[in-house]
Amino acid sequence: MLIVHSHQVNLSSNQHDYISSHAKEFNRLVSSKELGLSYLLKQFESKEQNSLKEYIMATVCVEILGNENKGKEWSTGREWYMDYKKTTT
Structure with a gap:
């Protein structure tokens, strides 16, 4: 994921x-x-990682889901994913 490996803001x-x-x-x-x-x-x-990559992945998912994202506030990508799993099962 190019976003994670940015030399502009590394x-x-x-x-x-x-x-x-x-x-x-x-x-x-x-x-x-x-x-x-x-x-x-x-x-x-x-x-099971929880790095910058997962944070960006979660942000993309939230944007894609829009109003369908039923998750609560989150501070890490893994936190978003675990909450997403709870709300969709």
Whole structure:
């Protein structure tokens, strides 16, 4: 995921700096809708990581889901995913 490996903001501790500096790629992921959502959910399921990548993945998922995102506030990608699983099962 190019957004995570950005040389433009690689010293930033703000996750949104990575997203805003790669808005075009972020929007492309969001526009992939169901295909992108399915892929990202599989990524969450296959790994137990909780890094910048997962935060960005969760942000993309929230954008794709829009009003269908029934989750609560979250501070990490893994936290969002675990809450998502609870609200969809």
